[in-house]
Amino acid sequence: xxxxxxxxxxxxxxxxxxxxxxxxxxxxxxxxxxxxxxxxxxxxxxxxxxxxxxxxxxxxxxxxxxxxxxxxxxxxxxxxxxxxxxxxxxxxxxxxxxxxxxxxxxxxxxxxxxxxxxxxxxxxxxxxxxxxxxxxxxxxxxxxxxxxxxxxxxxxxxxxxxxxxxxxxxxxxxxxxxxxxxxxxxxx
Numbered sequence: 469x470x471x472x473x474x475x476x477x478x479x480x481x482x483x484x485x486x487x488x489x490x491x492x493x494x495x496x497x498x499x500x501x502x503x504x505x506x507x508x509x510x511x512x513x514x515x516x517x518x519x520x521x522x523x524x525x526x527x528x529x530x531x532x533x534x535x536x537x538x539x540x541x542x543x544x545x546x547x548x549x550x551x552x553x554x555x556x557x558x559x560x561x562x563x564x565x566x567x568x569x570x571x572x573x574x575x576x577x578x579x580x581x582x583x584x585x586x587x588x589x590x591x592x593x594x595x596x597x598x599x600x601x602x603x604x605x606x607x608x609x610x611x612x613x614x615x616x617x618x619x620x621x622x623x624x625x626x627x628x629x630x631x632x633x634x635x636x637x638x639x640x641x642x643x644x645x646x647x648x649x650x651x652x653x654x655x656x
Contacts (some may be wrong), residue, residue: 470573470599472526473502473526473554473555473573473599473600474599474622474644476501476502476526477501477502477622477624477644477645478644478645479501480499480500480501480502481635481639481643481644481645481646482500482635482645482646482647482648482653482654482656483500483502483503483504483624483626483645483646483647483648484498484500484502484503484504484647484648484651484654485503485504485506485626485647485648485649486503486504486505486506486507486649487506487507487649488507489516491649491651492505492516492519492520494651494654495520495525495651495654496519496520496523496525498651498654498655499655500525500654501525501526502525502526502528502645503520503525503526503527503528504528504530504557504575504626504647505517505520505527505528505529505530505553506530506533506649507533508529508533508534508535509534509535509536510534510535510536510537510546511536513529513534513547513550513551513553514550514551514552517529517551517552517553518551518552521552526554526555526573527552527553527554527555528553528554528555528556528557528573528575529547529551529553529555529556529557530556530557530558530577531543531544531547531556531557531558531563531567532557532558532559532560532563534547539560539562539563540562541562541563541565541566543563544556544563544566544567544570544572545566545570547572548567548570548572553572554572554573555567555572555573555574555575555599556572556573556574556575557574557575557577557602558574558575558576558577559576559577559578559579561576561592561595561596564576564596564597564598565597568597568598573599574597574598574599574600575598575599575600575601575602575624576596576598576600576601576602576621577601577602577604577626578601578602578603578604578615579603579604580603580604580605580608580611580615586614586615586618589601589615589618589619590618596619596621598621599621599622600621600622600623600624600644601615601619601621601622601623601624602623602624602625602626602647603615603623603624603625603626604626604627604628605626605627605628606624606625606626606627606628606629606634606638606643606646606647607625607627607628607629607630607634607637607638609637609638609640609641610641612625612638612641612642612643613641613642616641616642622644622645623642623643623644624643624644624645624646624647625638625641625643625645625646625647626646626647626648627647629646629647629648629650629653630648630650630653631653632653632656634646635653635656
């Protein structure tokens with residue numbers, strides 16, 4: 469199952485990250501193949517995912533941002549049973565591990581704010597079972613290269629991607645893809 473996700477990223481390296489219903493509608497008009505859902509609640513997340521799936525796009529839910537869900541593994545079970553989501557994004561290892569058990573795509577999101585983040589990646593690299601690692605902010609080519617050396621998972625660059633140059637720099641540094649809420653980039 470991971471191969472389909474990987475192929476979609478290499479075919480179209482821009483991932484639409486949507487933070488509201490307007491963003492969902494706009495991304496459906498684009499040629500992006502993967503959508504990161506960064507909003508919603510337990511009452512509407514199924515509807516949001518359904519719209520994206522109807523457009524034949526891969527839908528991943530940032531489970532930490534869905535209102536009404538806990539930070540316990542049962543939240544992943546809820547997403548699996550009540551939506552057609554292809555996978556999840558999370559900053560929590562327990563959520564990633566549960567999603568892998570349920571055969572969902574997984575993206576482990578890491579905020580690279582200081583040198584401790586590198587130590588954490590290095591220390592946890594054998595425990596990280598996610599399909600991909602997303603690092604934020606994604607506008608640091610030197611950091612992308614370093615994370616690529618530390619990790620066995622492909623890297624997605626996310627956050628603060630604002631123009632074509634940012635996309636090219638991230639991809640040249642070794643990111644497999646970039647995720648962005650900047651709608652102009654979805655249509656590049």
